[in-house]
Amino acid sequence: MSNRVDNPKVYNPYSYHRPHFIRWRGSVIPKVLPSTIVVTLLAVIVCIVNLETKVKIGIPSTFIPVLGFVVGLLLTYRTNTAYDRYWEGRRLWAVMVVAIRNLTRNIWINIKEDDGKSDLLEKKTAINLLIGFAVATKHYLREEDGLLHDDLKPLISNIKSNLPGFKPFNEMDPSSEVNHNLPLEITLYLCSYIDNKRQNNKVDVPTTNSMYGALNTLIDCLTQFERILRSPIPLAYSIHLTQTVWIYCLSLPFQLVDSLKYITIPIVFLASFILIGILHIGGEIENPFGYDENDLDLDDFCG
Template identity: 40%
Template sequence: MPRKYGTTVYIRSNWPLMLRLKGTVILSIWWQVVLVGLYSTAVFFIHKYVWPMKYNLSLVSVMGMVVSLLLVFRTNTAYDRYWEGRRLWSQMTLGIRNMTRVIWVCVSETETRDVLEKKSAINLLVAFAFATKHYLREEYGYEYDDMIDLLTHIPKYSLPTSTQPMDWRTDIPTPLATLQVQGGQTSRMSEKAAQQQQGVHVSKVSGVSTTAHAETRHRRQQNKRRALAFDFLTPTNIPVELSYYIGSYIKSCSAKQKVDASTLTVMNNSLVSLIDCLTGFERILRTPIPLAYSIHLHHATWIYLLALPYQLVSNMDEWMIPAVMLASFTLLGILGIGYEIENPFNDDYNDLPLDDFCKVIQAEVDSMVMHRAPVPADWVFSENNYPLANSRLSAKELSELSLDEVHNILEAEGRPTVHYSRNENGNMHEDAVQSLNVQAAAGTEPVPSITVEVPAPVSNPPPK
């Protein structure tokens, strides 16, 4: 069932922003705020009944300013990644649109095979968008409902991915019978595979034991990652595979002389743009915020929140508890927002709605190829097309005239002229008289002239 993304929830919700829960980080930080509240309560009771605390911790105030600056930097850095992901997706959409237009309009058709090749290549462009979405979400495989119909005829290369650390990867072919799917269930083994694997406990292929593969699969399962490739455990880079087939189609068009040199350049540049966007996505995905910075920021935030009750308890008494909880809600909320938008390619409420983006691309491409490539003769010489602004003849009627007659009509349109005159009774203002004389087309009534009088501003106002 498709979920509602952040933009959709934002538009359809009737609740004011301050009362909304979906799309916020409250559900992920509420227990931390409660923990700080319980800690502040314990500090208050110790201050009241055990040991009065009258500390003047000016260092806490200075530390609060430093923590605030660090949190702002953290959020800005995360949003830069979010915005960069959106910019790259728009650039990828531009490349898909341009290549679809060039293939459908500029590639010539001489037989039925040409139309089928064009439509198949355009389908691969749509599949490129869906495959990129799954690839960025670390969903490796071909059997996804939104793109399986577009890829059933494509051989599977199973190229290694660039979005996983090397210690998670294995390039050794592994039968599906030995893979464990989510939930701990083992796929059924065929009789032939069972006979081949019977009595084999530890076999090595290229120096890598099956024990290492089992550990790798267990690690992936723990991290909620799935490998859905047909015959390989290695997650596949499907967008790169598709680029090979799209490139082969471009080469075929060039070999068959179906396109000219300029069109071929546009197609190659669009394909390069798609790969460039894919590489930019990988850069965002594989370049997280440095771990030392994130850990230090968490340490500084929690040290500040845990030291804040000791500074406020002597002045605010029991009101210190909600004050500290409010401060923790603010700081931990900013920290959680930065962590959530750091990777904009997931399917959370605050991530980019990649599903909607892909559906928009598919709808645009489907509507474009729904009709044959437009021919200028079909839409230029129409009875409803009046190409000359001041002519009452349609393009179809004008096409029956000679070339000289059409040029004479264009020259007769003329340009508006402006005449200035001064008032004879005084030097109070100027009348700008604009006369627009238009010569109509041959055989039609002249268009009446238009005169507009615009008074000039008064330079010397009369004395009162």
């Protein structure tokens, strides 16, 4: 029998102690349950009125397959679009990590250390700045401005730059209300460092081109992250989809009560739970950079 202990940093869908069927944390149940209860209460009222009084409020069930087909298409598109954004965010982070690792290797191995400790210190500073790029990107995507984050400040402190018009990070006013695109600014410092080493003949041209290529990849990833963050699903589509799902769920009791009697109540509960749940899942993973249970674990990625 294996005594292997699961590594929390390695994704394993079977490592949970409880089956997914009964899990509450990480599910959309807290968001779905209130809406589901409202629809179910309507089903209870419809059943009582239709079956216990002389008032008949049932309608033909021909509406179910027509609207159900439309709702299915809309929900499928919504969920697929949201998951594409989620997966694109994860893929871009992996591309960014590859670029950081390649750039780190080139800086550490291929840049000469003619000045001894001075060059070595600059190398370590540049590598810290690369790590700082990932951490700064995490905070930038979470719209957390400032330079005083505990995991960021040690990586970008005491940075000097030869770029005109740019202050070292430690000279910036942390209380300033100006929102800096800190990851982009870090790439400017790195570009200045690489250019300085090339001018001093401490790195050859092919390696310089390789480092610039990795730097361009970092900027490209940052831009793609911004596209995901700032280009949500069109509001009109989200509103119309939500309205369509609610119309379908609210009309179900009236269409089922004549044929299913009181069984309408659990059927409506299950149907609304599934449909409204899928609707909320799309909204849950649309922006994968936050702190929700289903968002990408950026803290772990930067660890």
